[in-house]
Amino acid sequence: MRTAHELTVENDGIVDTLIRTQTVSRAEVIAEICAHLEPYRTGEKPIAGDTVIAKDLTIDSLAIMDMVMELEDRFDVSIPMSVIAEIHTVDQLADTIRELRAEG
Secondary structure, three states, X not given: OOOHHHHHHHHHHHHXXXXXXXXXXXXXXXXXXXXXXXHHOOOOOOOOOOOEHHHHOXXXXXXXXXXXXXXXXXXXXXXXXXXXXXXXXXXXXXXXXXXXXHHO
């Protein structure tokens, strides 16, 4: 007789595959990015897709890298440094995450 713990261990790969292949909406990705960026918002202007991360917010490069690493973990992707350097807006970051998940 198997215990529930043994079944979970046996199915870990299947669960990981199912989670990885689930489609994440653009709105979900943007919401997650905005939640990470909220502490760096200035003034009353909300963070939106066209927000330029390094220019419109009070965030430094170290905080940007920390955020990117958290987003990589959250969405199970790896964003190459050369790609990160080309990302300027929230929309671009969200699109990059979704593209990398689709390639997964």
